[in-house]
Amino acid sequence: MAEERSQPSNETLLIVTGCFASLANRFANPQVVLPWLYNYLGGPLFLVGFLAPSVRLGSLLAQVTVVPSLLKRPTRKWAYVASVSVSAVVLVMISSTMWGMGRTAGLVVFFLCLLLLGASSGVTALTMQEVTAKTLPRDRIGRVLSLQVSVSGMILLIVMSALMYFQTDIKNGEHKSLMMLLAAAAWAMAGLTFSRLREPASAVKESTSAWSEIVSGWRFVREIRWFRRFVFVRSLFLSVGLATPFYSVHAAREFSLTAHSLSLIVIATGITGVLSAPVWSRILQRDPRRALFRSGLFAALAGLIVVIHELRGDPHPLVYMVAFAFLQLAVQGLTQSSKTYLALMCPEDDRPRYLAISNAILGVLGVMVSGLVGVLAGSVHIYAALVLLVVLSLAASAAARSLYSPQEEK
Numbered sequence: 203m204a205e206e207r208s209q210p211s212n213e214t215l216l217i218v219t220g221c222f223a224s225l226a227n228r229f230a231n232p233q234v235v236l237p238w239l240y241n242y243l244g245g246p247l248f249l250v251g252f253l254a255p256s257v258r259l260g261s262l263l264a265q266v267t268v269v270p271s272l273l274k275r276p277t278r279k280w281a282y283v284a285s286v287s288v289s290a291v292v293l294v295m296i297s298s299t300m301w302g303m304g305r306t307a308g309l310v311v312f313f314l315c316l317l318l319l320g321a322s323s324g325v326t327a328l329t330m331q332e333v334t335a336k337t338l339p340r341d342r343i344g345r346v347l348s349l350q351v352s353v354s355g356m357i358l359l360i361v362m363s364a365l366m367y368f369q370t371d372i373k374n375g376e377h378k379s380l381m382m383l384l385a386a387a388a389w390a391m392a393g394l395t396f397s398r399l400r401e402p403a404s405a406v407k408e409s410t411s412a413w414s415e416i417v418s419g420w421r422f423v424r425e426i427r428w429f430r431r432f433v434f435v436r437s438l439f440l441s442v443g444l445a446t447p448f449y450s451v452h453a454a455r456e457f458s459l460t461a462h463s464l465s466l467i468v469i470a471t472g473i474t475g476v477l478s479a480p481v482w483s484r485i486l487q488r489d490p491r492r493a494l495f496r497s498g499l500f501a502a503l504a505g506l507i508v509v510i511h512e513l514r515g516d517p518h519p520l521v522y523m524v525a526f527a528f529l530q531l532a533v534q535g536l537t538q539s540s541k542t543y544l545a546l547m548c549p550e551d552d553r554p555r556y557l558a559i560s561n562a563i564l565g566v567l568g569v570m571v572s573g574l575v576g577v578l579a580g581s582v583h584i585y586a587a588l589v590l591l592v593v594l595s596l597a598a599s600a601a602a603r604s605l606y607s608p609q610e611e612k
Contacts, residue, residue: 211400212337212338212399212400213338213342213346215395215396215398215399216334216337216338216346216350216399217346217349217350217353218395219350219392219395219396219399220330220346220347220349220350220351220354221350221353221354221357222354222388222389222391222392222395223286223326223330223350223354223388223389223392224350224351224354224355224358225354225357225358225361225384225385225388226286226289226293226385226386226388226389226392227385228354228355228358228385228468228471228472229358229381229382229384229385229388229468230293230296230381230382230385230386231446231468231471232253232254232257232316232319232320232323232447233254233443233446233447233450233533234446234447234450234467234468234471234526234530235378235381235450235464235468236253236296236316236447237253237446237447237450237451237454238378238450238451238454238464238467239296239299239312239378239382240253240309240312240451241451241454241455242378242454243299243305243308243309243312244305244309245309245312249576253316253447253572254443254444254447254568254572255568255569255572255573256313256316256317256320257316257317257319257320257323258320258564258565258568258569258572259317259320259565259569260316260317260318260319260320260321260322260323260324261320261321261323261324261327261561261565262320262324262561262562262565262566262569263321263324264285264320264321264322264324264325268281268324268325268328268558275404276403276404277401277403277404278329278332278333278401278404279329279333279396279397279399279401280397281325281329282325282326282329282330282333282393282396283393283396283397284325285322285323285324285325285326285329286322286326286389286390286392286393286396287389287390287393288318288321288322289319289322289323289326289386289389290386290387290389290390290393291386292315292318292319292322293319293382293383293385293386293389294382294383294386295311295315296311296312296315296319296382297378297379297382297383297386298311299311299312299315324561324565327561328554328557328558328561331541331544331545331553331557332553332554332557333396333399333401334346334541334545335545335548335550335553336401336402336404336550337399337400337401337402340545340546341487343541343542343545343546344482344483344486344487344490344538344542345483345486345487347486347538347541347542348478348482348483348486348538349483351478351534351538352476352477352478355471355472355473355474355476355477355478356472356476358468358469358471358472359469359472359473359476361384362465362468362469362472363469365380365465378464381468418555418559419555419556419558419559419560419562420559422552422555422556422559423559423563427606428547428605428606429547429556429560431604431605431606432543432544432547432560432605432606433560433563433564434601435494435598435601435602435604435605436540436560436564437563437564437567438594438597438598438601439494439497439498439536439540439595439598439602440564440567440568440571440594441498441501441571441590441591441594441595441597441598442497442498442501442532442533442536442595442598443533443536443568444568444571444572444575444591445501445504445505445529445588445591445595446526446529446530446533448575448576448579448584448587448588448591449504449508449522449525449526449529449588450467452508452584452588453467453519453522453526456522466519466523467522467523467526469523470523470524470526470527470530471526471527471530473527474526474527474528474530474531474534477531478531478534478535481531481535482534482535482538482539485539486538486539486542489607489608490538490539490540490542490543490546490608491539491543491602491603491605491607493535493538493539493542494535494536494539494540494543494602494605495599495602495603496535496599497531497532497533497534497535497536497539497599498532498536498595498596498598498599498600498602499532499595499596499599500528500529500531500532500535501528501529501532501533501536501591501592501595502592502595502596502599503528504525504526504528504529504532505525505588505589505591505592505595506592507521507524507525507528508521508522508525508588509585509588509589509592512585532595543605543608544556544557544560546608547606547608575587575590575591578590
């Protein structure tokens with residue numbers, strides 16, 4: 203086990219895989235790009251709140267059902283390869299919704315694809331966390347996660363700048379379709395790279411039902427203090443993870459729906475990716491709880507920028523680029539700190555169950571919270587939803603200070 207963990211090629215392969223995965227997530231970001239595509243298809247505002255829940259619902263179902271089969275396999279990387287292959291196919295299907303389909307048919311196919319994309323992303327996230335924790339030394343996990351985001355951000359900047367420079371006359375629909383196809387190609391490359399990983403064998407456990415896994419995981423919530431507190435705090439941080447689609451659709455309706463308007467937002471998130479490594483890497487190595495605390499503050503700042511600027515009138519796209527940059531920084535901090543914290547705290551043998559029940563609880567709550575915020579945005583005003591998200595982000599930051607340290611008694 204120690205020899206496998208020390209293999210430098212594993213670290214390199216994980217960085218390259220993470221770069222491709224991050225590129226795919228940026229080209230077809232369910233939080234940023236897919237809401238713009240939804241708006242392009244003519245989707246109504248009151249359904250915006252169900253974009254993220256559709257992805258989360260698919261992720262929830264997949265993660266709960268995949269754990270039994272995952273635990274009885276000594277090598278678990280192939281589940282990742284299969285899931286990213288599904289993602290690539292689904293993104294090609296999403297690209298097709300813009301050509302030859304009516305509004306209603308396109309939206310139906312779009313939401314079905316979101317469920318499939320969520321299912322594959324749920325398996326992808328769980329298996330990546332599990333295999334990363336198995337193949338890397340504990341003190342290298344935070345650095346590798348940060349490098350994945352940083353390097354992929356630099357590549358994204360190059361690709362998006364080239365698209366804007368060489369395809370100045372590209373139509374809006376063609377631009378979004380091309381981004382879906384680029385994301386599909388990136389997922390395929392991520393699967394190919396991950397398949398070459400030298401994964402140490404895990405102890406094979408007896409296969410159980412999905413319901414048994416839920417019951418077993420719920421026991422962890424009831425009996426393990428640090429985990430119960432993490433689930434509570436992470437639930438508050440749903441305000442960070444669920445915020446982006448509302449900002450994205452609002453920006454799409456506020457400004458001209460040109461190809462370059464979306465490119466500017468994607469470039470802003472790419473720049474954030476490049477800068478995220480020095481922001482998060484050292485914090486994660488010292489204490490992932492500090493990164494979690496700061497991510498809530500960044501999300502609240504993004505919301506305040508948009509709300510205050512809108513109240514002044516005459517909104518400007520550059521201000522939204524800044525807001526999306528802070529929001530993306532918050533989401534990256536939340537994702538990386540949560541993964542690092544669980545990797546450090548979870549017992550190795552039961553890690554998949556901890557990950558699955560955590561994601562299941564957050565998935566259920568995410569569906570409910572997203573739906574409520576979406577109804578608030580559609581029935582009252584989008585600003586009411588944004589203000590609520592800001593308040594919850596601040597509350598989440600305050601709660602992050604109550605988490606147990608990896609060095610404390612758990």
